[in-house]
Amino acid sequence: MVDVILGLQWGDEGKGKIVDFFAPRYDLIARFQGGPNAGHTLYVNDKKIVLHQIPSGIFHEKTTNLIGNGVVLDPVTLKRECNSVAAFGVDYRKNLYISQRAHLILPTHRALDKASETSKGHEKIGSTLKGIGPAYMDKTGRNGLRVGDLLDKSFTTQYIKLRLKHQKLLDGLNFHEDISEWEEEFFEALEFMRSFKIVNGEYFINERISQGKKVLAEGAQGSMLDVDFGTFPFVTSSNTISAGVCSGLGVAPQLIRDVIGVSKAYCTRVGSGPFPTELEDETGEELRKTGSEFGATTGRPRRCGWIDLVALKFACMINGVTKIVMTKADVLDAFKELKVCTAYEVNGQKTTEVPFQMSRLPIVPVLESFEGWKSDITSLKNYNNLPARMKEYVDFINKFLGVKVAFISNGPGRDQLIENL
Ligand code: GDP
Ligand code: IMO
Ligand code: MG
Numbered sequence: 001m002v003d004v005i006l007g008l009q010w011g012d013e014g015k016g017k018i019v020d021f022f023a024p025r026y027d028l029i030a031r032f033q034g035g036p037n038a039g040h041t042l043y044v045n046d047k048k049i050v051l052h053q054i055p056s057g058i059f060h061e062k063t064t065n066l067i068g069n070g071v072v073l074d075p076v077t078l079k080r081e082c083n084s085v086a087a088f089g090v091d092y093r094k095n096l097y098i099s100q101r102a103h104l105i106l107p108t109h110r111a112l113d114k115a116s117e118t119s120k121g122h123e124k125i126g127s128t129l130k131g132i133g134p135a136y137m138d139k140t141g142r143n144g145l146r147v148g149d150l151l152d153k154s155f156t157t158q159y160i161k162l163r164l165k166h167q168k169l170l171d172g173l174n175f176h177e178d179i180s181e182w183e184e185e186f187f188e189a190l191e192f193m194r195s196f197k198i199v200n201g202e203y204f205i206n207e208r209i210s211q212g213k214k215v216l217a218e219g220a221q222g223s224m225l226d227v228d229f230g231t232f233p234f235v236t237s238s239n240t241i242s243a244g245v246c247s248g249l250g251v252a253p254q255l256i257r258d259v260i261g262v263s264k265a266y267c268t269r270v271g272s273g274p275f276p277t278e279l280e281d282e283t284g285e286e287l288r289k290t291g292s293e294f295g296a297t298t299g300r301p302r303r304c305g306w307i308d309l310v311a312l313k314f315a316c317m318i319n320g321v322t323k324i325v326m327t328k329a330d331v332l333d334a335f336k337e338l339k340v341c342t343a344y345e346v347n348g349q350k351t352t353e354v355p356f357q358m359s360r361l362p363i364v365p366v367l368e369s370f371e372g373w374k375s376d377i378t379s380l381k382n383y384n385n386l387p388a389r390m391k392e393y394v395d396f397i398n399k400f401l402g403v404k405v406a407f408i409s410n411g412p413g414r415d416q417l418i419e420n421l
Helices: 015-025 075-086 107-123 132-140 147-151 155-172 180-194 201-210 243-249 282-290 309-319 388-401
Strands: 002-007 028-031 040-044 047-051 064-067 096-099 197-199 215-218 256-264 267-269 303-305 323-327 337-346 349-351 363-371 405-409 417-419
Touching (some): 015 323, 015 405, 064 201, 075 180, 096 201, 107 155, 107 180, 147 155, 147 197, 197 201, 201 243, 215 243, 256 309, 282 303, 309 388, 337 388, 363 388
Parallel strands (some): 002 215, 256 323, 323 405
Antiparallel strands (some): 040 047, 405 417
């Protein structure tokens, strides 16, 4: 049995906190896509930590963690991350496994990401510059190097061959920065990785499932950044939706049970691309300030706006969401008026469908207004004690989506999660 926790918006919905909360109910937590573009924030003993590639179950002693085949892995970031979890007293060598089929991000992938973004000018994706796109291109282009290759004698030869190929591409893009320091770090980190538990991820996970163990798949990014269904081309390069769990871990679709979708009570996006409910005014600024909306990976200010139920309903459909966790509800505590987007108006026509091409269309959000609840919910523990106006807001969302908001997160802390029974 596999449950999934994934983001329903444009990333940063608070997935890390939610996975950390549910982790004690599972035997194995597995990342199935993405790489160090992710930044999942957790509070452990009131201290903040941001995880990029290590699954968010790492702080629970009894939970095994797997970096699955669908992930693109940067050894340098991994080494750094391992050191930071070790500072919390975690023995990562005991509970962290890596699939041999996961692809490696090379220093030249990072360089290619940067060169590609620079060449796009004002049309850039707003990538995190971690080498994600180029690494996935080498995977689908059948050139990439995988974690399992590290254990092969031919690794260095293969590396040199791929590096030469990348150099030609970099020359074509006029990229002439010296990356020898990145390479030095990279080779040091490869040594570190060779001593890891590198496994056949697909057998590892399926054996545990057949023994009755419970698996939780942890998504990175969000559904609107999915390479197929997101706001293409302003997306990431992997399948962030529940279908990605099957290909990113090697589990069959009928093994998937709950798909828990995480959504903020409002909406944010970092990087370029369409965002119909974006607020480029004081209200947007207030959301950013109150919600501390700055990227966990890059520190960039996040764009903020009202919750977009058109996009959320679409995300529920393509993921088969069974339960919703609404995060950062407390950020709306002081707002007098709240709005939710229930349709898009495109060239005078109303639609409740996400259009094929969002970036070239003038989308005007159709908004419904709600009175704010104007009270502090951060210490509440029980759904019944939530302000009535907040319940109205949540009920409206429940009805619109046809999926229950089963949990409400009312603060960044581990214990700030209210169940809606
Ligand atoms: P992720 O990438 O989906 O794991 O999310 P991030 O960690 O990038 O961003 C979520 C941010 O919101 C982090 O700083 C969390 O500590 C914080 N956070 C999560 N849930 C809540 C919540 O319910 N309320 C508040 N105020 N902050 C939250
Ligand atoms: P988590 O897991 C928010 C965005 C980038 C950019 C686009 C492509 O923390 O939710 P990439 O580096 O993948 O080539 O960037 O996707 N992006 C994210 N935005 N949260 C993330 O991860 C993201 N990972 C990538 O800002 O717009
Ligand atoms: Mg994040």
